[in-house]
Amino acid sequence: MTAQSQEVTDGFHLVIDALKFNGIDTIFGLPGIPITDLTRKAQAAGMRVISFRHEQNAGNAAAIAGFMTQKPGICLTVSAPGFLNGLTALSNATTNCFPMILISGSSEREIVDLQQGDYEEMDQLAIAKPLCKAAFRVLHAEDIGVGIARAIRAAVSGRPGGVYLDLPAKLFAQTMDAEAGKKSLIKVVDPAPRQIPARDAVQRALELLKNATRPLIVLGKGAAYAQADADIRALVEKTGIPYLPMSMAKGLLPDTHAQSAAAARSYVLPEADVVMLVGARLNWLLSHGKGKTWGGKDPKDWGGQKFIQIDISPQEMDSNVRIDAPLVGDIGSCVSALLAGIGSNWAKPSAEWLGAIAERKNKNLVKMAETLARDPSPMNFHSALNVVRDIIKANPDAILVNEGANALDFTRSIVDMYKPRKRLDVGTWGIMGIGMGYCVAAAVVSGQPVIAIEGDSAFGFSGMEVETICRYNLPVCVVVFNNNGVYGGADVNPTGGPDVAPTVFVKGARYDKLMEAFGGVGVHASTTAELRKAMEAAVRSKKPTLINAVIDETAGTESGRITSLNPQSAKKK
Numbered sequence: 001m002t003a004q005s006q007e008v009t010d011g012f013h014l015v016i017d018a019l020k021f022n023g024i025d026t027i028f029g030l031p032g033i034p035i036t037d038l039t040r041k042a043q044a045a046g047m048r049v050i051s052f053r054h055e056q057n058a059g060n061a062a063a064i065a066g067f068m069t070q071k072p073g074i075c076l077t078v079s080a081p082g083f084l085n086g087l088t089a090l091s092n093a094t095t096n097c098f099p100m101i102l103i104s105g106s107s108e109r110e111i112v113d114l115q116q117g118d119y120e121e122m123d124q125l126a127i128a129k130p131l132c133k134a135a136f137r138v139l140h141a142e143d144i145g146v147g148i149a150r151a152i153r154a155a156v157s158g159r160p161g162g163v164y165l166d167l168p169a170k171l172f173a174q175t176m177d178a179e180a181g182k183k184s185l186i187k188v189v190d191p192a193p194r195q196i197p198a199r200d201a202v203q204r205a206l207e208l209l210k211n212a213t214r215p216l217i218v219l220g221k222g223a224a225y226a227q228a229d230a231d232i233r234a235l236v237e238k239t240g241i242p243y244l245p246m247s248m249a250k251g252l253l254p255d256t257h258a259q260s261a262a263a264a265r266s267y268v269l270p271e272a273d274v275v276m277l278v279g280a281r282l283n284w285l286l287s288h289g290k291g292k293t294w295g296g297k298d299p300k301d302w303g304g305q306k307f308i309q310i311d312i313s314p315q316e317m318d319s320n321v322r323i324d325a326p327l328v329g330d331i332g333s334c335v336s337a338l339l340a341g342i343g344s345n346w347a348k349p350s351a352e353w354l355g356a357i358a359e360r361k362n363k364n365l366v367k368m369a370e371t372l373a374r375d376p377s378p379m380n381f382h383s384a385l386n387v388v389r390d391i392i393k394a395n396p397d398a399i400l401v402n403e404g405a406n407a408l409d410f411t412r413s414i415v416d417m418y419k420p421r422k423r424l425d426v427g428t429w430g431i432m433g434i435g436m437g438y439c440v441a442a443a444v445v446s447g448q449p450v451i452a453i454e455g456d457s458a459f460g461f462s463g464m465e466v467e468t469i470c471r472y473n474l475p476v477c478v479v480v481f482n483n484n485g486v487y488g489g490a491d492v493n494p495t496g497g498p499d500v501a502p503t504v505f506v507k508g509a510r511y512d513k514l515m516e517a518f519g520g521v522g523v524h525a526s527t528t529a530e531l532r533k534a535m536e537a538a539v540r541s542k543k544p545t546l547i548n549a550v551i552d553e554t555a556g557t558e559s560g561r562i563t564s565l566n567p568q569s570a571k572k573k
């Protein structure tokens, strides 16, 4: 028998110790029974505890912290309603392959399981399971170390995702010998092991690429997550193949790079004969790899391209169309294996292919420059974003958070990014509500200035967190593109009744006052000169700022760029 030490520890301390032992130093959460003391003790133990006004925003913060750092972001909530509020973020994290752990306190198991009506009674584990990558519950203090270790591994290994960890109230007060407690903790060794691609799979991919006449590389946010920036850039540059960045892969190579085909997207997708996907899935954002976007005759037709797909999950292959050369492994290992196989005498794509792309690209860029140079009153998306484009160019380390419909689509296409992982947006689902949670985490994790371009509807989903931004004095500049509603404010109620149309908000709303209410800087900007001055001041001062940018309420389109996804009624009136 080993000698028992005099000291005891308990569930609270073991959770904190287990997280710290694994290098986790920040918790995003919202206190209440049974985790209030956990937040206090975590802060006392030197962790950064960032308290939010709604759990969904804390969850989104945790998720994007995971994306930025490759460490699981922690979201801590109370039971049932707090847990449910965090669940959207957990599910969104899983969909986007962001590593996060939602830790929720829960009510007494024996009462919950007999459904006897406990305070905030809910079988949280069962509800979380189908919505995340893995879900665990810890019942005994001596299992906390294992529980946290399993949660970390599940979140970051293989394809990253959201993990749920259920901690019943009773667990926190359970005591055990301090020495035994210490020994029960696990420091996770190599939490995201490299997954080396098979040699023949690398050869197959190289052969296909070598024999292509019109090759194209598509970089997804998985490539951004991988933090293999130098190798990815070397692969693109050594092969000379034109590339398209998906939204959150913008900046992996600077958007101004000569090989970027972003301004000729509608030309390269149908024309390419071999497409190499790097951490990008063939989901709706790439029209499932088929149909008219890819040169197919009708919406389900294959365009004839051959695909090489680099992904950590073998199940991703053939999910939408045939993958001729699946390359399964972590992106860093796959890209370095390709680089090694390319050697020094790789034949770059033909001048014909590159010239045809350059011609389209330049034509579109000239057209865009003309549109951006106009300065109408009121501002439209282009004139306002011309300012944002300049501000980001002058501050390439700033992080750009972006949500909305038109406010999203126009920003993505107009604002160039210059560095990796600087653009954080609505991701795979096109979800509204990530805005302020992402801003808080981006500022906390990076210490860099954060600029958020927010549709007025999008902003409303997390707007109360401007108090959080002020409370922690974060260098966040929120620009609300205020066009009086969802997609715009020009709709009318066809009945002539007193209610406005469902997409319309209070006209001329002053979102800047919201920021002033908590001591931040609020600016009302109705011209590009005012917008520019306010954004420059915000970046310089690093003070929490909200700029209410007045945008022409008729400037947007229904659903931005994805109007076609709206079902059409067959019945007219």
Ligand SMILES: Cc1ncc(C[n+]2csc(CCOP(=O)(O)OP(=O)(O)O)c2C)c(N)n1
Pocket: 403, 404, 405, 406, 407, 408, 430, 431, 432, 433, 454, 455, 456, 457, 458, 459, 481, 483, 485, 486, 487, 488, 556, 560
């Ligand atoms: C959680 C969630 N609810 C609803 C939607 C549907 N939706 C897509 S964009 C959008 C808001 C668009 O309006 P706004 O943010 O003002 O952008 P604008 O087009 O006006 O610039 C909504 C409600 C969504 N994507 N996610």
Ligand SMILES: [Mg+2]
Pocket: 455, 456, 457, 481, 482, 483, 484, 485, 486, 487, 488
């Ligand atoms: Mg709007």
